Amino acid sequence: xxxxxxxFLKLPGSYLFAEIARKVKAYxxxxxxxxxxxxxxxxxTQPLCPAVxxxxxxxxxxxxxxxxxxxxxPEQGYDFLRDAILKNEFAPRGIRLNRDEIFINDGAKSDTxxxxxxxxxxxxxxxxxxxxxxxxxxxxMAGRAGTLENGRWSDIVYIPCTAxxxxxxxxxxxxxxxxxxxxxxxxxxxxxxxxxxLKRWVDYALKNDVLILYDAAYQAYITDPEIPHSxxxxxxxxxxxxxxxxxxxxxxxxxxxxxxxxxxKELTISTLDGESVELNPLWNRRQCTKFNGTxxxxxxxxxxxxxxxxxxxxxxxxxxxxxxxxxMLSTLQSLGFRVYGGENAxxxxxxxxxxxxSWEFFDALLxxxxxxxxxxxxxxxxxxxxxxFTAFGTKEKTDEALERIAKWSNK
Amino acid sequence: xxxxxxxFLKLPGSYLFAEIARKVKAYxxxxxxxxxxxxxxxxxTQPLCPAVxxxxxxxxxxxxxxxxxxxxxPEQGYDFLRDAILKNEFAPRGIRLNRDEIFINDGAKSDTxxxxxxxxxxxxxxxxxxxxxxxxxxxxMAGRAGTLENGRWSDIVYIPCTAxxxxxxxxxxxxxxxxxxxxxxxxxxxxxxxxxxLKRWVDYALKNDVLILYDAAYQAYITDPEIPHSxxxxxxxxxxxxxxxxxxxxxxxxxxxxxxxxxxKELTISTLDGESVELNPLWNRRQCTKFNGTxxxxxxxxxxxxxxxxxxxxxxxxxxxxxxxxxMLSTLQSLGFRVYGGENAxxxxxxxxxxxxSWEFFDALLxxxxxxxxxxxxxxxxxxxxxxFTAFGTKEKTDEALERIAKWSNK
Numbered sequence: 001x002x003x004x005x006x007x008f009l010k011l012p013g014s015y016l017f018a019e020i021a022r023k024v025k026a027y028x029x030x031x032x033x034x035x036x037x038x039x040x041x042x043x044x045t046q047p048l049c050p051a052v053x054x055x056x057x058x059x060x061x062x063x064x065x066x067x068x069x070x071x072x073x074p075e076q077g078y079d080f081l082r083d084a085i086l087k088n089e090f091a092p093r094g095i096r097l098n099r100d101e102i103f104i105n106d107g108a109k110s111d112t113x114x115x116x117x118x119x120x121x122x123x124x125x126x127x128x129x130x131x132x133x134x135x136x137x138x139x140x141m142a143g144r145a146g147t148l149e150n151g152r153w154s155d156i157v158y159i160p161c162t163a164x165x166x167x168x169x170x171x172x173x174x175x176x177x178x179x180x181x182x183x184x185x186x187x188x189x190x191x192x193x194x195x196x197x198l199k200r201w202v203d204y205a206l207k208n209d210v211l212i213l214y215d216a217a218y219q220a221y222i223t224d225p226e227i228p229h230s231x232x233x234x235x236x237x238x239x240x241x242x243x244x245x246x247x248x249x250x251x252x253x254x255x256x257x258x259x260x261x262x263x264x265k266e267l268t269i270s271t272l273d274g275e276s277v278e279l280n281p282l283w284n285r286r287q288c289t290k291f292n293g294t295x296x297x298x299x300x301x302x303x304x305x306x307x308x309x310x311x312x313x314x315x316x317x318x319x320x321x322x323x324x325x326x327x328m329l330s331t332l333q334s335l336g337f338r339v340y341g342g343e344n345a346x347x348x349x350x351x352x353x354x355x356x357x358s359w360e361f362f363d364a365l366l367x368x369x370x371x372x373x374x375x376x377x378x379x380x381x382x383x384x385x386x387x388x389f390t391a392f393g394t395k396e397k398t399d400e401a402l403e404r405i406a407k408w409s410n411k
Numbered sequence: 412x413x414x415x416x417x418x419f420l421k422l423p424g425s426y427l428f429a430e431i432a433r434k435v436k437a438y439x440x441x442x443x444x445x446x447x448x449x450x451x452x453x454x455x456t457q458p459l460c461p462a463v464x465x466x467x468x469x470x471x472x473x474x475x476x477x478x479x480x481x482x483x484x485p486e487q488g489y490d491f492l493r494d495a496i497l498k499n500e501f502a503p504r505g506i507r508l509n510r511d512e513i514f515i516n517d518g519a520k521s522d523t524x525x526x527x528x529x530x531x532x533x534x535x536x537x538x539x540x541x542x543x544x545x546x547x548x549x550x551x552m553a554g555r556a557g558t559l560e561n562g563r564w565s566d567i568v569y570i571p572c573t574a575x576x577x578x579x580x581x582x583x584x585x586x587x588x589x590x591x592x593x594x595x596x597x598x599x600x601x602x603x604x605x606x607x608x609l610k611r612w613v614d615y616a617l618k619n620d621v622l623i624l625y626d627a628a629y630q631a632y633i634t635d636p637e638i639p640h641s642x643x644x645x646x647x648x649x650x651x652x653x654x655x656x657x658x659x660x661x662x663x664x665x666x667x668x669x670x671x672x673x674x675x676k677e678l679t680i681s682t683l684d685g686e687s688v689e690l691n692p693l694w695n696r697r698q699c700t701k702f703n704g705t706x707x708x709x710x711x712x713x714x715x716x717x718x719x720x721x722x723x724x725x726x727x728x729x730x731x732x733x734x735x736x737x738x739m740l741s742t743l744q745s746l747g748f749r750v751y752g753g754e755n756a757x758x759x760x761x762x763x764x765x766x767x768x769s770w771e772f773f774d775a776l777l778x779x780x781x782x783x784x785x786x787x788x789x790x791x792x793x794x795x796x797x798x799x800f801t802a803f804g805t806k807e808k809t810d811e812a813l814e815r816i817a818k819w820s821n822k
Binding site: 292 | 412413414415416419420426434452454455456457458459461464466468471472474475476477479480481482484507517518520521524525529530531532534545548549552553581589590619620621622659663665666667668680681682683690693696699700701702703704705706707709748768773781805
C-alpha cells in the first residue's frame with residue numbers, strides 16, 4: 001500500500017499570494033469599475049533588454065540547424081555561462097571560484113528547496129523572521145519544521161528582524177541551529193546586511209559547523225559600495241556557505257528561468273559519526289540524477305547580460321525600478337509612515353500606523369485606495385504590523401498608486 | 412552542526428554514462444586517428460522543426476515588448492499548452508482529463524525524481540530490471556533502496572525483464588511493493604507493453620493500493636495501433652497511476668526542456684492511519700513551493716508541435732530515427748545477433764554473443780569497430796549479457812556504424 005509523506009498534510013491550505021488574489025478578486029466582484037493597482041507580488045514589469053532578445057534569437061536559430069543544434073547540455077550548465085559568471089560576478093570582487101563550483105539553475109526558488117535533499121531530515125533550521133515563505137514550506141514538506149502552533153513552527157528557530165533591532169539578525173542564543181537561511185538584500189524587508197554583521201554569522205558558522213544558505217537573488221540592486229554582494233566577500237565563507245543567485249530580478253528573467261547556485265569545494269558538513277563530507281560532489285550527483293540542465297536558450301540569454309550593451313541595458317532597468325523605490329520611500333515618509341528598505345533593494349517595508357494589523361491595513365488600503373500591498377504577517381510572525389510594497393511596477397502605475405495613497409491617508 | 416543526508420554516500424562513485432565517456436576518452440588517447448561513432452547515449456541529433464523555431468522567435472519577440480512581456484508564469488504551466496496537450500494527446504484516445512490534472516515540467520527526469528517527495532521514505536519500490544538508472548539513484552538518495560550488495564539494492568524489488576520472459580514484467584509474488592515504476596515503450600530494452608499486460612498491472616495496483624509511476628517519454632515512437640500510448644487507456648488507471656511525458660524525444664527538446672506530468676484527481680494514496688489522500692493538490696503545492704514554471708519560450712515551442720505543420724514535421728523526424736532503427740534491426744539480425752525492441756521505440760536491445768558480458772562486448776566493439784554501445788548491465792543486473800543501441804544518430808553515422816559492425820563481426 002503506497003503511503004503518503006504526511007508532512008505535506010501539515011501545510012496550511014492556502015499560500016500567501018493565493019490568499020491575496022482571492023481577496024482582490026472578491027473586491028473586484030463587488031466593485032465592478034474599480035481599477036486596482038498591485039504593488040504586492042514581486043514580479044517584474046519591464047521587457048527583456050535588447051541584448052538578451054538578440055541572444056535568444058541567435059540561440060533559436062542555432063537550434064534550427066544540424067551543424068549547431070544542441071541537445072542535452074551539461075546538467076551543471078554550459079561553460080560559457082559559468083565562465084561569464086566567474087568573470088563578471090566574482091572576480092571583480094576578489095572572489096576566486098572554479099567553474100565546477102558554479103551550477104546553473106532554473107531560478108533560485110528550485111535550488112533553495114532542492115538543496116535540502118543533501119541534508120538529514122533532523123537538522124535544526126534557523127530562519128530570519130519575516131522570511132520568504134518558500135524556505136519554511138519546503139522544510140515543512142521535508143519534516144524539519146515540526147507542528148504549527150499560533151503561526152509558529154515548533155522545530156524552526158526564528159530570528160526576529162524588526163524595527164526594534166534595526167533589522168539586524170542576531171545569532172540565536174537559546175537554541176543552536178544546524179542550518180540557517182540568510183537572504184540579503186532581504187525579501188521582504190528590503191534591508192541589507194553590513195560586512196561586519198555578515199562576518200559575525202560566518203565566524204559563528206565556522207565555529208559551530210553551521211551551514212549558511214545565502215540567498216543573494218537581489219544583489220544587483222545594491223548601490224552602497226560598502227554592502228556585500230556575495231557572502232564569499234567574507235573570509236572563510238567558502239567553508240560554510242552555499243549561495244543562490246537568480247537572473248529573475250537582475251535581468252527580468254522571471255519568465256525565462258535561469259540563475260545559479262555556488263557550492264564551493266571547501267565546503268564540508270558532517271556525518272553522524274563526525275566525518276567531514278564535501279557537498280560539492282553530492283550536489284553535482286543530485287543535479288546529474290534529478291535535473292537535466294536549464295534551457296540552452298535561457299543560458300545564452302543570461303550570458304548576454306554580461307556583454308557591454310547587456311550590462312548597460314540591465315543597469316538601466318534596475319535604475320528604473322530603483323527610481324520607483326525612491327519615490328515610494330519619499331512619498332510614504334512625507335505622509336508620516338515609517339518605512340524601511342528600498343535603498344539597496346526593490347522592496348519597501350512599512351510599519352502599519354496606529355497598531356493596525358497587517359491584514360487590517362491590507363484591507364483598508366485596498367478598499368480606501370484600490371492599492372494592493374503584501375501583509376507582512378504572511379512572511380512570518382515578526383512581520384505582523386508591517387506591509388511590503390514592491391518597486392517592480394511601471395513608473396505610471398507606481399506614481400498613481402502613491403497619489404491615491406496620499407489622498408486616502410490625508411482624509 | 413549541519414548533518415549530511417547519509418543516503419547520498421551510498422551511491423557508487425560513477426554514473427553509467429560518465430564511465431562510458433571515460434573509456435571512450437582513454438581509447439581516443441591511445442588511438443589518435445580513430446573516428447569513434449557513438450550509438451550509446453540517447454540524445455537526439457536532428458534540429459528542431461521549423462514550426463517550433465518560428466514559435467520560439469515569436470515568443471522571444473513578445474518578451475521584448477512591455478505590452479506582451481511575460482514574467483512569472485503559472486507554476487503548473489500555461490493554459491494554452493495544457494489545453495493543447497489535452498486536445499491532442501488524450502482526447503483522441505478517449506481519455507478525459509481536466510486542465511488542472513496536467514502539470515508542465517522541464518522534462519520527465521526532474522519529475523520522476525521529484526514526485527517521490529509526496530511519498531513516505533519507507534515505501535517499497537518495485538522496478539523493472541533493466542531500468543533507467545535515475546529511478547534507482549533518486550530512490551537511493553531518499554533512503555528507499557537500502558544497501559548495495561552485488562549490484563542489487565537490498566530494499567528494491569527487481570522485476571526482471573529478459574528474453575526468457577519475453578520482456579513482460581511479472582507482478583511481484585514474493586514481496587509486495589507499494590510503488591512501481593513502469594516505462595513503456597521501455598528504456599533501455601525498446602520493448603512495449605500490450606493493453607492486456609498493462610491491465611494486469613492496473614488491476615493489481617487497484618486491488619493492492621499500489622501507486623504506478625508510468626513513464627511514457629517514448630510514446631511518440633509507437634507505430635502499432637494496438638499498443639497503448641498512455642496508461643489511462645486502461646480503465647481504472649486514473650485511480651492508481653501518475654504519468655510522465657517529455658517532449659525531449661517527441662520533438663527533439665533535450666536542450667529546450669519541456670514535458671508534462673499527469674496527476675489525476677481521482678488518484679489517492681494512504682496515510683499510516685489508512686486515510687485516503689488525493690495526490691493532485693499535494694503535487695500542486697509541491698510545484699508552487701519548489702518550482703517556478705518552465706520557460707515561457709519552451710512552452711510556446713511545445714505548443715507549436717500540435718499545429719498541423721508542427722505535427723507533420725515532428726512525425727518526419729520520428730520517421731527518420733525509426734528508419735535508423737529498422738536498418739539496425741535488420742542488419743544486426745542478418746549478422747546473426749539476437750535483437751529486441753526497435754519497432755515501437757528508438758532503442759535496440761541486443762544479446763551479446765557467446766556468453767560475453769556487457770562490458771566485454773562494449774570493449775570489443777569499441778576496439779574492433781570504433782562503435783560505442785551502452786552496456787546493458789549499467790541498467791541493472793538483468794541487463795547483464797545485453798547492450799543497448801540508440802536510433803538517435805544521424806543516418807550517415809548509423810549506416811557507417813552498421814557497416815563497421817558487419818565487417819568486424821564477419822572477421
